[in-house]
Amino acid sequence: MAELNDLERLRLEKAEALRRAGMEPYPTTAKRTHTTAEAQRAFEAAPEGSPVKATVVGRLRSIRRMGKVTFSHVEDGDGRLQLYLRADDLGAEKTALFTDLFDLGDFVQASGELFRTKTGEISLHVRDFTMLAKAISPLPAGKEEVVDGERVVHAAFANPEARYRERYADLAVNPEVREVFRTRARVINAVRAFLDEHGFIEVETPILQPIYGGAAAQPFVTHHNQLHQDLYLRISFELYLKRLLVGGLERVYEIGRDFRNEGVSFKHNPEFTQLEFYMAYADYRHVMVLTEEMVAAAARQAVGTTTIEYDGHTIDLTPPWRREDLRSAILQRSGIDIAAHPSAESLRRAMLAKGHDPAESSTRGKLIESLLTHYVEPALIQPTFIYDYPRDISPLAKSKPGELGTVERFEGYAGGMELCNAFTELNDPVDQEARFAEMGRDYAADDEERHPMDEDYLRAMRYGMPPNGGFGMGIDRLTMLLTGRPTIREVILFPHLRSKE
């Protein structure tokens, strides 16, 4: 066992002492008749004077010894219940097991009848108790009080690095962290239910891919030893899901992990949870409507309202969301009219005049994207769809009729953050092949934006792909928004951190 500190050595000795006293510190079975919340409800529902017996289990979160009586709180997944132990009831020997050998953080089981103390708290008058699992390391728990009904924690376990590295301890002592992940689960359930109700089927496509694609990102590379083949961890699901439309599955979605070998930031984790759906016979306008309805449904189901607080702003997710075309969004906020600059060189000069210094090699599309990121994105607090994007940064989207350089694409923003990305999918195999070739020409071989040619995808498309609208959204970012968390690390259970040493 690892090096233990004094506190841990003492607790290990207490576990041995329990064993000597005939109480196994890690028994095989537990018994529960009520959760703590159920016990409280049962007591309140019972007629006055009729006894309610209960056996509850959970972690000891407080212990207050007062001579021959002891008060303690046990916490389970539902809440907390106060235990009341009297030496006169339990006998000196049994009582001593609790008062001398039980510690904060231990998992215990206690049986007795419920009553109300003179301060009004529903409590369990304990007639028997046992250890369920002795905790050796003390939990990094602060001390709590209730002020005006609000729970106030003193010296709470708050160091972000320690919390992420030891998420188990973070979850154990910070109930609001547990709530974030319950909310996250509700968000995913809500999205799934919404899409199922709209006739979509959930599918699973390869995570290990021989050719990566569907997004502009660097992949992680791995290797299959037996096959002597390099494989990529997927950066998106797009090209596989659209193959399914060729196969006649008209509405498909996948919720799963994407991997991008890029920087880590408050809104980027190397692996993150993505939702993508593809809908035959829909275009980006249909998808926009579906998107705002889906996000609103997720908000209602996950947090009970479509009006949320984020970063000091009140955000109303109720449909319909504002719609703004990309050209006016940029013009209004930067004074640069991208339509007046049909070439990369001209746009670059306009940006230089505004004090930017874009890279010489940037395409016009990349320049527009940087204007969007710099001027528009931070200003989009209320949910907004920005639509009609440059073709050269959207190699899988269909061109707008009559506007060669523009594609039918939108991104959804809220809270100053990109939430989702969608387009009318390109389904013309000749055009698609030309786009792949264009990408190869316009971007250097080592450019992360480069899309490798996927011959099999083109073969699928040549069999005929129905017109369709596609959509991708980061579930983590949606969860950030709905839980009011400022960083992606707060909504991922085990976020990526560098190893120490």
Next chain:
RNA sequence: GGGCCGUUAGCUCAAUGGCAGAGCAGGUGCCUUUUAAGCACAAGGUUGAGGGUUCGACCCCCUCACGGCCCA
């Protein structure tokens, strides 16, 4: 990648060049309806790692590791 800030007891934090402290947790007592229970006493440290300056370093300098915030 750059800038700034941080890393001290199990947790939360003090100490700015001169004996490293507090609250909580933990220990020993007292206490039969408490709830941040209370009171008393005692204990707890490789100050992230390595190097340097100095009579003397948590503190100043350098390098490194990890994290946070901001910028790219």
